[in-house]
Amino acid sequence: MSDSTQQAADILMAVRQGGPKVAGLGAAAPQTEAGAFAVQAEVLKRLGARIGGWKCAAPPGKPTSAAMLDAGFIRPGPLRWPVPAGGQIGIETEIAFRLGRGFPKRDAPYTLAEIQDGIESAFPAIEMVSSRYLDTSKVTMNEAMADSIAHAGLVLGAAVPGWRGMDLKNLTVKQTCGGTVQVEKVGGNPSGDPFTPLLWLANYLPSVGLALEAGQVVTTGSCTGLLYVDGHQRVTGGFAGFGEAVVELD
Template sequence: MGESNTKIAADILLGVRQGKPKVAGLGAAAPANEAEAFAIQRAVLAAIGGRIGGYKCAAPPGKPTSAALLNAAGLRSAPTAWPVPAGEKIGIETEIAFRLGQDLPARGTPYTREEVLDAVAGAFPAVELVSSRYLDPSKVSLMEAMADNIAHAGLVVGADVPGWRGMDLPGLTVRQSCGGVVQVEKVGGNPSGDPVTPLVWLANFLPSVGLKLEAGQVVTTGSCTGLIWVEGRQRVVGGFQGFGEVVIELE
């Protein structure tokens, strides 16, 4: 993909963010690989005056990996409020997230699980808010989805959990409710099995697209509840037994 196609794709997605109708896809400007998808993400982020506050990622066994930038402006601490335009819905997903305490720059050998965990400063529950720029995000290619930050809208994070290193993170019971109605309550559910797995993958993947994990950045590791679309004017509560919860007032 040339610079012109990156700009074309970024302009399409930026237009939707600024109020133009959603699009079916990126057409001839669609990225063919991760590097091109990330170039589009970074172009959009620059155009809206954002900066990288972290990443969302997934590394499910036997399936394609994926990752996207999180705009720092969309990261909020719970409890908080989040606007939902009248007549629209927003997606919600309860996840386990990590905060980096030190940089993990590119190097000649892959980072091990232990090295990545040593770089983590904290772990906590999070609820990702989802809103696609496509008419039907299920009908675009994975690279197009990545170009649109995998439909990321924002991330609300809970408090750091003491003693998380000694917890069975894959086996935590997740619970998510909206409007007082429990939507999901089950054990586990992370698409990668263990939420540390996509974090390690991301640390080793990012240098291939000219990026790196940096101290202070937040990494969210995939929905344990699936994607559920809800209307505004409701309270969302998502979290894990013994790991805290996140409260969001949808406005």
């Protein structure tokens, strides 16, 4: 492991352990996506965690991105989630999939049909977002990926029966906080279709020595955008005919 990977992990862990947020990783910032994943993996190791899944995005004409998810913070809702006193936490409503099989490295790319066949179940989800940086707009994409793209946790609703017969990219999404509707619209996935980033991720990860594995959960991008909210409120995020996830913010 490189010195810069260790240094980047030192910086991010200090924030996770209660230190002040940082402007960036400075000279320790990874220069490649593989380097960003190395930092993610080192942070998970130091947390005593394991990879339970991934977040990913593959928006047309824009950079792709992905981050490892701490298995201990992929949780079924409804549940309570702590928010720092006087602080806020970001929330995003998404569609997530649990994989029934892995997608190891092979010569031929995986097809959409193979990816869809490999999905065990689908869920509405709320991603909890909290960056370790002072201003995420002022860090590079590799720095953002090193910090797991500000991921803090994933709350899952119930698995959805009959999801294979649904038009997932055109569901009506609705997110509320404290009883107030924040977002209600049709569609909204940044990649257009939630299967698009999953297909990209399955074919991309082997190029950096990683792979999707059976049992992992993949969340496919916010359909509501990122909204920061105060604690002591009830948050719901879901889709018409697809159920919802629920979080009580402490």
